[in-house]
Amino acid sequence: xxxxxxxxxxxxxENVRExxxxxxxxxxxxxxxxxxxxxxxxxxxxxxxxxxxxxxGALFVVxxxxxxxxxxxxxxxxxxxxxxxxxxxxxxxxxxxxxxxALLVRPVLDALDNVPAHVxxxxxxxxxxxxxxxxxxxxxxxxxxxxxxxxxxxVSNISLVSVGAxxxxxxxxVLFTDGFQRTYFAPIVVGIVLTVLxxxxxxxxxxxxxxxxxxxxxxxxTRAEVTAA
Amino acid sequence: xxxxxxxxxKTYPNGTVAVDDLDLSIEDGTITVLVGPSGCGKTTSLxxxxxxxxPTSGAVLLDGRDVREADPAVLRxxxxxxxxxxxLFPHRTVLNNxxxxxxxxxxxxxxxxxxxxxxxxxxxxxxxxxxRYPAQLSGGQQQRVGVARALAADAPVLLMDEPFSAxxxxxxQGLQDELLRxxxxxxxxxxxxxxxxxxxxxxxxxxAVLRVGGSLAQYGTPADVLRHPVDDFVAGFVGRDRGYxxxxxxSAEGVRIEDVPTVRLGGEPGVAPGWRLAVNDAGQPRGWLPxxxxxxxxxxxxxxxxxxSLYRQGTAIRGALDAALSSPAGLGVVVxxxxxxxGAVTAHQVLDxxxxxPESVGSA
Ligand SMILES: Nc1ncnc2c1ncn2[C@@H]1O[C@H](COP(=O)(O)OP(=O)(O)OP(=O)(O)O)[C@@H](O)[C@H]1O
Ligand SMILES: [Mg+2]
Numbered sequence: 001x002x003x004x005x006x007x008x009x010x011x012x013x014e015n016v017r018e019x020x021x022x023x024x025x026x027x028x029x030x031x032x033x034x035x036x037x038x039x040x041x042x043x044x045x046x047x048x049x050x051x052x053x054x055x056x057g058a059l060f061v062v063x064x065x066x067x068x069x070x071x072x073x074x075x076x077x078x079x080x081x082x083x084x085x086x087x088x089x090x091x092x093x094x095x096x097x098x099x100x101x102a103l104l105v106r107p108v109l110d111a112l113d114n115v116p117a118h119v120x121x122x123x124x125x126x127x128x129x130x131x132x133x134x135x136x137x138x139x140x141x142x143x144x145x146x147x148x149x150x151x152x153x154x155v156s157n158i159s160l161v162s163v164g165a166x167x168x169x170x171x172x173x174v175l176f177t178d179g180f181q182r183t184y185f186a187p188i189v190v191g192i193v194l195t196v197l198x199x200x201x202x203x204x205x206x207x208x209x210x211x212x213x214x215x216x217x218x219x220x221x222t223r224a225e226v227t228a229a
Numbered sequence: 230x231x232x233x234x235x236x237x238x239k240t241y242p243n244g245t246v247a248v249d250d251l252d253l254s255i256e257d258g259t260i261t262v263l264v265g266p267s268g269c270g271k272t273t274s275l276x277x278x279x280x281x282x283x284p285t286s287g288a289v290l291l292d293g294r295d296v297r298e299a300d301p302a303v304l305r306x307x308x309x310x311x312x313x314x315x316x317l318f319p320h321r322t323v324l325n326n327x328x329x330x331x332x333x334x335x336x337x338x339x340x341x342x343x344x345x346x347x348x349x350x351x352x353x354x355x356x357x358x359x360x361r362y363p364a365q366l367s368g369g370q371q372q373r374v375g376v377a378r379a380l381a382a383d384a385p386v387l388l389m390d391e392p393f394s395a396x397x398x399x400x401x402q403g404l405q406d407e408l409l410r411x412x413x414x415x416x417x418x419x420x421x422x423x424x425x426x427x428x429x430x431x432x433x434x435x436x437a438v439l440r441v442g443g444s445l446a447q448y449g450t451p452a453d454v455l456r457h458p459v460d461d462f463v464a465g466f467v468g469r470d471r472g473y474x475x476x477x478x479x480s481a482e483g484v485r486i487e488d489v490p491t492v493r494l495g496g497e498p499g500v501a502p503g504w505r506l507a508v509n510d511a512g513q514p515r516g517w518l519p520x521x522x523x524x525x526x527x528x529x530x531x532x533x534x535x536x537x538s539l540y541r542q543g544t545a546i547r548g549a550l551d552a553a554l555s556s557p558a559g560l561g562v563v564v565x566x567x568x569x570x571x572g573a574v575t576a577h578q579v580l581d582x583x584x585x586x587p588e589s590v591g592s593a
Contacts, residue, residue, distance in 0.1 A: 122316030124281060125388075126378070127306035127333050140320045216320045216362040 003185060010186035020175075024194055027171035030092050030164065031157040032202070037093075038100020039150060045101065046108040046142070047134055056109055063102040071095060071160050075167055087168040096160060100153045107149035111142030144217050147210035151203055158199045162191075172198075230292040230385045230418050231257045232278060237287035239273050239443070247273040248443035250287070255435075260412060260419040262433035264426060266466070270443030271422040275388050278420065279308045291386070306334050309379030309387040309417075313395050315371040317363040323349070323374050324359035330382040348377040353407060369400035376408070380415070387419045394423065405431055426467050430455065430474060438463050452478040476547035476583070481540075483582035484549055486563050489573035492518055498528045504558035507533050512569035514539065514562050539564050542571055546586075550579045 010016055045063075049056040069077075074095040079086045082094070115138050123137045165173025175191030178184070211218075232255040239248040248270040255261045263271045276282040277289050280301045288295050296304060317326050327345035332338070349359055352373040363371055372392060379387055393401045405428065412419065423429055429436045430451040438446045438454060440462055447459045455475045458464035468474070490505045492498040494515055498505065505518045507528060516533030518524075524532050537555030540548045540563050552561030553576040560573035 116316075118312055118314055118316040119318060121281070122310065122312055122375075123318070125279060125305055125308075125310035125312075125316075126330050127302045127304075129302045137318060137320075141318075214320070216364070 003189075006184075007186045007189065010184075010190065020190065020194070023170065023172050023174055024198065026089075027158070027161050027173075027195070027198060030089060030161045030169070030171050031096065031154070031198075034093050034096035034100050035150065035154055035157055037097040038104060038153060039146070041097065041101040042104035042108045042146075042149075043139065045105050046112050046139075049105075049109050050112040050138070059105050059109065063105040066098050067102040071099070071163050072166065074098070075164055075169070089164075089169050091167075092161060092164040092169045092171075096157050099160065100157060103153045103156065104146070104149045107145050108142060111145030112138055114145070115141045140213070143210065143213050147206065147213075151206050154202050154206060155199050158195060158202065162195065231255060231290075232386065232418060232420065233290040233293075234274070234277075235288050235290065237274075237277060237284045237289060239270070239277065239282060240285045246443055248277070248284075251443065251445055253437055253445060253448065255418065255420060257418050258416045259434040260421055260432050261435045261437060262421045262423060262429040263437050263439060264423055264429040264466075265439035265446075266441055267424060269439040269441045271424075271439060272390055273443070274439075275390055275420060275422055278386070278388060279305045279310060281305075306330050306382055307384050307386070309382070309384045311372075311375045311379045311387070311389045311392040313391045315363070315375030315392075317371055317374055317378070319363055321362075322359065323354075323361050323363065323366070326363065326374060327359075327377045327381050329378060330384075334382060344381060345377070348381055349374075351380070351411070352377045367400075368396045369404065372396060372404055373407075376411075380411075385417060387417045389419065389421045391422055391424070393428070394425070401428075408432065427474070430477060438466060473547070476550060477545045479546045479583065479586055481544070481546040481549045481579070481582065483585060484546065484574055484579055485582075486542075486572040486574055487560075487578075489560060489562070489570065491570060492528055494530065495527050497526070498522075498524050504560065506536075506558075506560075506562060506570060506573070508570055511567075513567075514564065514570050517556070517558050519557075536562060539568075540574070541566065546579060546583060549574050550576065550583075553579055 045059050049059045075091050076086070078084070078091045078094050079088065082090075084090045119141070120133070120138065123133045128137065161171045162173030162176060165171060165177045172191050172195050175187040175194075179186070179188035179191070234251045234253040237248055237251045238246070240246050251274060263274060265271060273282055277284050278291065278296065280296055280299075283297075288297070290296070318329070321329075324342055324345045327348050328341040331341035331344050336344070346356060346359060349356060354370060354373050354377070358366065358370065363374065366374065372395075375392065379389075393404045396404065409432065421432055433451050435448065436451050436454050437448045440446045446466075447454055447463045452475065454463065455467055455471045455478075458467055458471075464471070490501065490503065491508050492505045494507055494509050498518060500521060500523055503520050507515045507518055507530075509515055514536055515530060516536050518528070518532060519534055522532065534557050537557065538548070538552050538561075540552035540561050542563055542565055549561055549563070552563070553559065553574055554561075556562065560575060561579070562573055563571045565571050
């Protein structure tokens with residue numbers, strides 16, 4: 001039996017297709033919810049650490065340490081700490097939220113520190129209170145750098161969710177464990193293709209979102225235009 | 230709204246004394262310029278008015294009330310602030326930049342944007358720039374937007390920290406003229422920081438010269454500071470050519486304006502032994518025709534030598550002297566408000582007038 005026949009038979013089954021849809025949705029949820037939570041937490045860390053040397057240093061250290069913990073270990077440790085079942089998807093969401101936050105802390109702080117001091121000073125002088133100034137002036141200006149970090153984190157999350165399948169938390173990773181146990185290639189290939197497609201689609205959406213959020217960033221003259229002038 | 234510094238001292242946490250026991254009374258509706266070398270505490274002084282910096286001791290009074298009694302954010306919405314590089318928000322359109330303070334103060338969106346459009350016009354910017362982002366404007370335009378934004382809430386007080394120092398001299402002069410024109414209309418209390426004594430003299434009703442260490446060296450009218458510097462520091466700071474600068478305050482009334490031989494562009498000038506001034510059909514000067522020039526056919530601009538600076542009748546005598554000294558013919562061209570030639574002056578005549586001027590005795 002050729003591989004294509006195998007693939008055809010695998011995808012021909014209505015049950016399998018339904019199952020694939022569920023896996024895909026689950027994968028999205030497990031990867032993207034932590035992305036959103038991580039962005040919010042990293043922005044919170046940015047609020048705490050901007051312009052404060054020590055706090056900033058501490059946040060970097062914590063971020064780096066958390067990021068070096070292997071994902072599988074984290075999936076197994078979290079239930080022990082917060083008392084969830086080992087197969088609970090909460091573990092994955094929590095672990096990936098930690099990774100996303102850890103990954104984004106540095107770019108967020110760098111971006112906030114790169115907002116020109118005279119822009120922040122004039123916002124203060126015009127009568128912004130600190131919280132509103134952060135949300136209305138500093139944060140929007142940090143979006144381009146933040147967006148680059150979010151793209152990396154989204155790809156990383158989408159691939160890490162598959163690891164969760166090893167401990168039975170669902171998502172497209174199930175296809176890998178399944179195919180592996182049965183030395184059956186069709187689910188593995190379909191799993192890879194769907195994971196890659198998901199990562200691509202999410203990336204395209206993130207690029208579009210960034211463009212919508214930063215219409216001003218396209219207006220600065222490029223180097224080529226400046227040289228030509 | 231008057232502003233008063235009462236024994237104000239600012240020591241930064243690192244021990245730097247930026248402002249030292251400053252007493253300064255700024256009159257309502259005037260332009261007061263703080264001038265001095267880098268690091269003498271100009272920015273610090275300015276920022277104590279809107280509480281971006283808090284004094285270590287002493288008090289700043291705005292309209293007779295200690296600024297510390299006010300909520301800082303509310304206080305600042307009532308004080309316009311313009312800085313070098315304008316400090317515009319790169320992520321907001323020009324119109325939204327200008328509408329910032331009205332929006333913060335709770336005006337409706339529509340009214341705030343209408344007000345912003347009005348202000349763009351007041352500072353001389355075409356309305357279609359309103360939809361651009363700051364990066365799409367020239368430095369001079371950005372600076373104007375900065376001024377418009379500071380004026381948007383109709384604050385009676387305007388603080389300006391080297392607002393024009395990042396633009397080239399020609400644009401700077403245009404912006405200065407515009408500020409004076411605006412001030413004539415608006416009558417704000419303006420505190421203007423610069424380290425350029427020329428700018429201080431041009432703009433200030435009063436000039437406060439600060440020395441490093443943050444103490445006040447001299448406070449007076451520009452003419453006062455130029456003519457009677459209180460000590461060597463102020464004398465050195467206002468510069469060696471302060472005598473010449475002082476001419477900015479002398480009227481040119483006593484200078485006799487002579488007739489000047491003119492030739493018309495497009496006419497046939499013939500030949501003459503002296504310099505002749507070429508004018509266009511509107512009577513405005515275009516350049517000089519050297520003595521004994523032979524023009525083939527009609528006179529065109531190609532036959533001319535470029536003229537010097539023009540002296541506009543009724544302005545200070547400094548311009549008349551400069552016109553005479555910069556003219557290739559030794560004759561400073563005098564024009565009226567429409568730029569038409571009135572006559573000419575020689576450097577001699579100007580100097581005679583300066584010497585016989587009662588105010589000029591002992592001035593330089
Ligand atoms: N936040 C700060 N912490 C410590 N020292 C400061 C701070 N801000 C200013 N200084 C110091 O206080 C002094 C006055 O500074 P300020 O910025 O008021 O000077 P300035 O007259 O505006 O100078 P410039 O013409 O260069 O803008 C300087 O010696 C400066 O180094
Ligand atoms: Mg300064």
